């Protein structure tokens with residue numbers, strides 16, 4: 001048998017508890033290529049740019065050069 005609450009908490013007490021549960025704004029930044037908002041350390045969803053390389057278009061020369069070296 002687990003511990004049971006003896007009395008129902010008031011609406012004010014419930015609201016005070018929930019006042020700390022809110023979501024905060026996402027810490028993001030803007031893509032240098034297309035200026036769209038994106039999350040840090042992620043490939044851009046709209047243009048596929050990350051760290052100066054494009055990961056969406058596989059025919060891109062910079063990607064081929066990087067994969068050939070490794």
Ligand SMILES: [Zn+2]
Nearest residue numbers: 031034044047
């Ligand atoms: Zn982008």
